[in-house]
Amino acid sequence: MKAPETPAAARLLVDCLVEQGCDRIFTVPGESFLQVLDGLGQQDTIEVVTCRQEGGVAFMACADGAMTGRPGVAFVTRGPGATNASIGVHVAMQDSQPMILFVGDVDSSMRDREGFQEVDFAAFFGPIAKWAARIDSADRIPEYVARAYATAISGRPGPVVLALPEDMLSRATQAVPRARVERPAQAPCPDAMQAMMALIADAASPVAIIGGAGWNARAREHFQLFAERLGIPVATAFRRQDAISPSSPVYAGNLGYGPNPKLVDRVKNADLILAVGARLGEATTDGYTVPPLVAADRHLIHVHPDADELNSVYPATLAICADMGEFAESAALWDEGEAIDFDAGAQAHAEWQAWATAHPNGHRLDMGQCVQFMRDTLPADTIVCNGAGNFAGWWHRYWRYAGFPSQLAPTCGAMGYGVPAAVSAALRHPERTVVAVAGDGDFLMNGQELATAAQHGANLIVIVVDNGAYGTIRMHQEREFPGEDRISATRLANPDFAALGHAFGGWSTRAETTAQFETALAEAKGRTGLRLIHCVIDIEQLAASGATISGLRDR
Template identity: 65%
Template sequence: MTARTGARTGGRILVDQLRINGCDRIFTVPGESFLAVLDALHDTPEIETIVCRQEGGVAYMADADGKMTGRPGVAFVTRGPGATNASAGVHVALQDSTPIILFIGDVARGDRDREGFQEIDFPAFFGPIAKWAARIEDARRIPEYVARAYRVATAGRPGPVVLALPEDMLRDEVDTLDRPAVPPVAEAPDPGAVQALFELLKEATNPIAIVGGADWSPRASHHFGNFAFRYGIPVAAAFRRQDAICNSCGVYAGQLGYGPNPKLQQRIRDADLIIAVGARLGESTTDGYTLITPDHPGQTLVHVHPDPNELGHVYHADLPICSDMGEFAEMVDEWIDPDLVRFSAGEEAHREWLEWSEPAARDGVKLDLGPCVAAMRERLPDNSIICNGAGNFSGWWHRYWRYGKMPTQLAPTSGTMGYGLPAAVAAAIRFRDRPVVCVAGDGDFLMNGQELATAAQYDADLLVILVDNGAYGTIRMHQEREYPERLSATELRNPNFAVLAQAFGGWAATVETTDAFTRALDEALGRKGIRLLHCKTDVEVISNQTTITKLREKAKA
């Protein structure tokens, strides 16, 4: 039912609508363009206001919160530079299929189209990277717009919504009706399609599933893991979706993306039946659309996705199934077919992954990150949340860490740098009873390192593993492959990161050997608050699979 409450400011109406829809936290850098919203938040203790230090951090935190809760992460920024700073997080939410709502304070309605102070046409600016971008012109329609924003952000393939808020509209006092909370839309799969899937499984000799992505949830994870284990179907995680099923599941086969297990890649090539659930089968997951080609001759593709517009968008699907991920996973879990013989491939693939994910020490490497990840595995519980941005440093954790029940991984599939620390802050505030680890590179960290101030302000417990090789390592790796020994624009001169963390009130240690890492980790885990391990590594060991020397040798050959 709708409710009328008398005249209120637009800011008050907006905050009331957020409260009605279950919003319990917003992320912001304040701006004078939405003071009426900040004033309303003052009297709304149900919604915690997290004040950040840069709008990029705001949007990344909202994205991380949306990933962890399945509800739209909510962010408020001001116009002009505030909005453009936040645009990187909107792009992440689009490519990661994360529900977020970004509210932008805008110029007054009467001043529009004069190129006023910090004026931008926000629906035009954000339209290409959002599911919906609009401007609210009338305070009476705020409940309508907010309800639609929640529906668009969560329905089908989740994603970002952007709403511009003229500052004078937020000050208007009007009488309007509140709208009730927007319930989630959960579309069950067609039982006939599920029956067809089981018939395909009975005909298959080498099936494999690729999971994680749009609308994935703990419910989907639980039921799909049960289904896959019951029938012995290997399950690979799409790029940076490694918590899509618990890695201890006996048929988990590892992750796709950059630097996957070659044996897993071969399993994909040899598969006669591919079951993609939630995944778009994007460029990273499919190794540039080559591991699985869009027409996949000789292979049958079952593509399960919550958005009908995604089915057939790039990949020809022999059996497209439009469904909520949780509904689909539960149906296949409960669907018992006595004629389907259990495959042995699932457990074989899991053994291969266990072998692949066990680090071995490298001779002559002072600080060897593989054994460092192993030390973390021994000391941290399965429910730890690992957060990272982009860079070769992340490959050690993607290969050697073993992710527990979701949400335990916060990592952008869009490959954006600077994501890890804001995501870790959001996770540490959301789950104060769970260990949170930010893994960052030196270039990656300094893109949003200022959010350590946010962590300190809100008493967040988080551990930062900062890998410092004095370079933009991923670009250096490509540079060495394409233009060996012609170094250009990839060297970095860095601060003393340990001292920087201490300036934010944290504890820190500088680490230069593998043994020193283990000792420092033990001390860090015995403390609370911000803890940072400044790990100085050799740029020669450019990734977890190669070195600069080997790259140069290959280039010369």
């Protein structure tokens, strides 16, 4: 019996993805899009990465989009698959990363009956995606796919969700793929650039805050040249620390959670803020206080690729809507006339260097010293991936994000991101060292994706920081409700993570002292494949803050 051919609509969808430059998709397979799976199996342009949970699928696609600037692509099934994947859509939206989630949907004839796993995906994803729609006509597949790419990469990048009715994927069609779409490259207005330079020239204590929507290697290179020429201190937005080289003589450190107090004061007291790419969201600005939301004696120049973001929260003295690369290159090449020269950049850089130097803290396994040893041992362009938790503060403070991209971390604070992101990074950049760092609670959100790493031959190092608690919440608990008898719902009973890593087919070991960690990392560096180091630390050791749980308790 002759095997049936892949239906024309499903073949067309795959061909459209190929035309748009898609070379990898992430999926947990589902019966609702069997036709697409068959089409993917009949070609060799797109690699199919089979994952273990849809949250991991979406995180991998989100991370892939962050690295390439093109949408990371995910396929999941309806109902439970789509709702599991929604966390990645939320991250892609808040992180301004391009992503497309395809969801197998119910047969059109079953719609609106609350059929098996039926969800109104446009209504469900609408608030957390740039665009959510359903492809009802096979002939319009090229239109929808091209629009999805254009929407995901234009303006403020973000996620698109497209539902695929099961019957639509089986239909005949003569449609052909549309040509590859590119991100519009809008140059800044020369008059606006002139006004910007005049504001900078009149400033006494300017500070730049950079990184975010549309930031890329071109923007990094040219903005660094611009800032160094003028001597302006440059802070990076929350978890955008690879937006400038840490060796730049004007790099002042990162904003967000646990920043250098001297940098916070510098931003609060600045008479001019130059925000480029950053939305100036809640995390970056510490609840819209760094810088203050409104200040009579401060000017704000806000540069962003999406006009809807400008003046949406922070009122701007000068708003510039432009592509990040175009703006940065224009700034680097701009002849400002009379030379502008600030000495604050060098001062801010020295303050950051002092703040970002780890000193022994007396704990058996001193995480600050461990990060310092990582810096001395691993390549400078190592990609570090993490989710959310107190543990991440050690890397935010003491690691140097020298390469680009080299920091994959959710600005929306989602747990479970680090391991899937590291798998995605290891597949996208097999020539680079990739490290996933995760807390014990964070790791078990998506640690199952170590199976994906092993199956697809990903080379990555996983560092699990185990303090037996949801440490961030425990920290807040101790501050707000001090006392041992007030601890609630934050204690964790953990497995042997080293044994778990071994069970997934990797090399693994346990470290309870700094010396043991150093030995383990040196051995891990000399190996390939999946490597896991289980770091057991004291709950009293709070991430990079200099505080302790008992210190909070005794305040």
